Structure formats: C-alpha cells, structure tokens
Amino acid sequence: MLTYETWDEKTRDFNSDNPTKGALHVLKWAYETYEDDLVYACSFGIEGSVLVDLVHQVKPDAQIVFLDTHLHFLETYEVIEAAKKRYPSLHIILKTPALSLEEQASKHGEELWKLNPNQCCNIRKVIPLEEELNGVTAWLSGLRREQSPTRQNTQFVNRDGRFKSIKICPLIHWTWKDIWRYAHKHDLPYNKLHDNGYPSIGCEPCTQAALNADDLRSGRWSGLGKLECGLHQSDSQ
Template sequence: MLKGGSKLLTYATWNEKLPDFNHENPTKGALDVLEWAYGTYGEDLVYACSFGIEGSVLVDLVSQVKPDAQIVFLDTNLHFQETYDVIEAAKKRYPSLRIKLKTPALTLEEQAKKHSDGLWNVDSNLCCTIRKVIPLEEELKGVKAWLSGLRKEQSAARSNTDFVNRDERFKSIKVCPLIHWTWKDIWRYAHKHDLPYNKLHDNGYPSIGCAPCTQAAINADDLRSGRWSGTEKLECGLHETT
C-alpha cells in the first residue's frame, strides 16, 4: 500500500488514475517522475537501458534519485564496440549503479545451428525475440515496473506514450520520464553535464541498435530511419504496444 492507503499501481490494479506530473519545469517532469517511480516501486523498478544518448541522460537523472538503481542492458552480442565503450564509461562515472549485461539463452553459434546463420537477415523479428524480448521478459519477471527512455518525438508510434503506461507486452507498468524531451533537449543536457555518450552519434547514427541492423540515418527528419533500413520493420518488439 502507498501513503494514504491507496493501492499500489500495478498491471493488475491499473485504473488510469495516474499521478499528475508537471512537465513545465527544468527536466520536463523527468525528475518528478523518477522520484515517484522509485518511491513507489523501489527495488521492483528496473531500468532497461540501450545506452544511446537518451540512455546517457536518463542514467544521469536516475543516479540523482537512486544512486544504486538496477540497470539492465540487453546484450545481444551484436552491438557496436562504441556501445560497449559507453557502458564502461558509465560504470566508471556511476560506480554505485548496478549495471547488468543480460545475454540471451542462445549464443550466436547456437542460434545459427538452431535457426539460421545470420538470422537477423532471414527473420529479424525472430532474432529480436530471441536476443531482446525474451531476455527482458526474464529480467522483468517478478518486478512490477520498468523504466524506458522513450520520447514522443522519436516516432509516430511513440507519440502517444505517457509518463506512466500499462505495458501489455510485458504485463507490467512502463515508466517513461523523458517523453516531453526534444532531441535538442537531450543533447543540451548531455553537453552541459559532460556525459559519456556513444560516439556513433557523431557519425550520423541518432538511433543505435545491433550492428547488423543499424546504419546511419537516411532521413534527417526521421531519427530511426537507420534502423532495419530497407524493410517495413520499425521496432524490435519491446515497445510495439506503447
């Protein structure tokens, strides 16, 4: 139970009577949302971080609210070296944060034998399910809520994201503190606080996923246009129901 006797907001108790957060402040509501989320869920809140630039910003904000927060990176074993570099930089800057690299049950060699060599080229949805979705399901099992760095501006599919969401995919509460931040807001904060960030951002990669399925953006107005380029795929499966 929460203060005042109100029921803890979970997937099962969702009633859409959500907290009212002010997004017209210096962090556009992000710190208020994080303080509420960690105050409400404590250890039952996990941050699934991709360690792109939004991740660098959100990690910094999280460290201000809960210095020993649980952070999980879905390590598909297919990420760019630059992504692993920024994770190491974050570990050094925030030594109290519990940053975990979660790997899939199948190694790349086992996946190739069971399905196909270079499965991402044959069935990218299945590859994402094996290497991202199932691992996150495992991490969220038994916890009530998770954090994500989604922003409304990122894509049409994400434009309706709220601070607090009922996540049908993972049967959980998904908290998104950065929904009102713009691309300029993100970079302004990162530069102001000299945050470690993925150097691929300097080379035309605004959105960074696995190396085989990510290239530099082909459309300056679409930050995710370098993901699964040449296909109709838009998401890896973690956020499709948002």
C-alpha cells in the same frame, strides 16, 4: 504498491513545465512507489546516457539492465564502461540471450537478422527482457514522443501488455535538442557513433546512419519493413 487500476489517477497530473520536463518528478515518484521493484532497461544511446544520469540523482544504487545481444557496436560497450566508472554505485547488468550466436545460427540459420529480423529480436532482446522483468512490477524506458510515429502517444506511465507490467517513460516530452543540451551541459559519456550520423543505435548488423534527417530511426532495419524490435509493442499503445 499501486496496481493497474490505481496508478492512472495518481500520475495524470505530473507537471512537465520544469527544467527536466517532468523527468525527475516522475523518477522520484517511481522509485518512491516501486523501490527495488523497478528496473531500467537501457540501450545506452544518448537518451540512455541522460536517463542514467537522472536515475543516479534519484536512486544511486538503481538496477540498470542492458540487453547484450552480442551484436552491438564496440562504441556501445565503450559507453557502458564509461558509465560504470562515472556511476560506480549503480548496478549495471549485461543480460545475454539463452542462445549464443553460434547456437542461434545452428538452430535458425546464419545471420538470422537478415532472414527473420523479428525472430532474431525476439530471441536476443524480447525474451531476455521478459526474463529480467519476470516478477517485477515496473520498468523504465527512455522513449520520447518525438522519436517516431509509433511513440507519439506514449505517456509518463503506461500499462505494458507485452510484459504484463507498468512501463514508465520520464523523457516523453524531451526533444532531440533537449537531450543534447543536457548531455553537453553535464559532460555525459555518450556513444561516439552519434557524431557520425547515427541518432538511433541498436545492433550493428541492423543499424546504419540515418537515411532521413527528419526521421531519427530511419537507419534502423533499413529496407526490412521493420520499425521496432518488439520491446515497445505494448497492448496499450
């Protein structure tokens, strides 16, 4: 098993000059290295649909976790069900927070996502993922460098200080066009909100159509001065 001290020298030469821009190479290495000690945390946006398909090619019985905040769009749940039917061998788990929405409202106030969106994300996303990754060495994410300025320095393999683990990001070199070319070529199930101007899809109260065509995440937490939910604010990035 690789440690923080040894994985960098093993992975720095991953080749991105191939049809999947290094993604399949990275996934094969990751599952050979970590086997079942590797979890994919998937949001089931279009990047998620692509990465689920690639993961299935490498490890058909991989574990995939969706952080079910109970605030997602109906379309998001529909694409999860479509993925379960297309890839029945994958273990797709819906991880829920300790607090129901009613309990959260009673403890922290109604519509916490408006009052304190960081706290809401922490309760409904960050802590559940922390629980899921407890004791797990590595996790997969669909981050791409093109998505936002906060993700431009993401590497294939990253030391994740937030979750004390290794974060593997196979799609860092993929463009928005690359993602859609692959999805259409392989007829992948995808969230239909993408067809209505939603390039980045999170919880329903905090997501709207993109406000800026050049900023794929401009519809997330609009007007709240918030760029990330907290899952990707690692000490190493």
